[in-house]
Amino acid sequence: MGALMISVLLAEDVQMVRGALVALLNLEHDIEVVASVATGDEIMPAVTENKPDVAVLDIDLPGIDGLTAAALIHENAPQTRTLILTSLGRPGTLRRALNARVNGFILKDAPVNELADAIRGVSVGRRVIDSQLALAAWDGDECPLTPRELEVLRLAADGADAMEIAATLFLSVGTVRNYLTNVTAKLDARNRVDAVRIARKSGWF
Incomplete structure (x- = not known):
């Protein structure tokens, strides 16, 4: 069964939220949180050390932000897939996430079972995007600025x-x-x- 476990790195700066997510995800039969960090600058060292299957990244972190970290992971550790976790459900944010080539994007207020399913999805190569957010991005205005x-x-x-x-x-x-x-x-x-x-x-x- 160990071979089927999905290893996860979690980056979330709010200690209480991070602790709760680690505890809840570790209750899943096929998910194991192998590292959790509080700042963006800790993400790449943790990815290099633990080689997680999926990195779940808050978008707003001290140091480099989650989208910058996702781009770095894509470039330097492509075996680790990225899932952005955020309370910022804005169309422009989703576009920035897609430009950073993240594998998934889910809102923080989603039930934990949806987060677990999203982790499972991206771990096998699917792109997982919150459906309401995807619709909003489709209808949202393009940024007119260079x-x-x-x-x-x-x-x-x-x-x-x-x-x-x-x-x-x-x-x-x-x-x-x-x-x-x-x-x-x-x-x-x-x-x-x-x-x-x-x-x-x-x-x-």
Whole structure:
């Protein structure tokens, strides 16, 4: 029976949630949590050490986020499949997850038996996506911003001013201001703060 066990790595920063999920998943007859971590930076070392069949990753983690970690796993440890676990049920978030080539995407408020079934599904090569979220993504708006505009807006969302953004991206201050003006216009936002709100609500970053 040991050969049929699905080994799982769980990455979740909230200790109580992580502990509960580990305990519940270990009750499944064919699932064993071989490692659990609280930060994104711990994921790749844990994958390298434990070689889990499936990595269940919270999307928002201290350090690198779950989608970045999923992309790293896909590139460096393709034998480990990835399942994103998140409370952010937004269409843009699903698109970002698919772009990171994750194998599954399930919401945190799903029953634990659905999580277990999702783990079983991705472990045998199926792509498992929450059905309601998939429909929302199908109907959702595409992000109108270019990658560079998103990068500028993301830095602005983190509190950087135009001069700091310019220094980070090796651009002129005037170019950064032009980007922010274009972003505000494209999103039909009132100002930069409103643009950040719209982008976050849509799951574009």
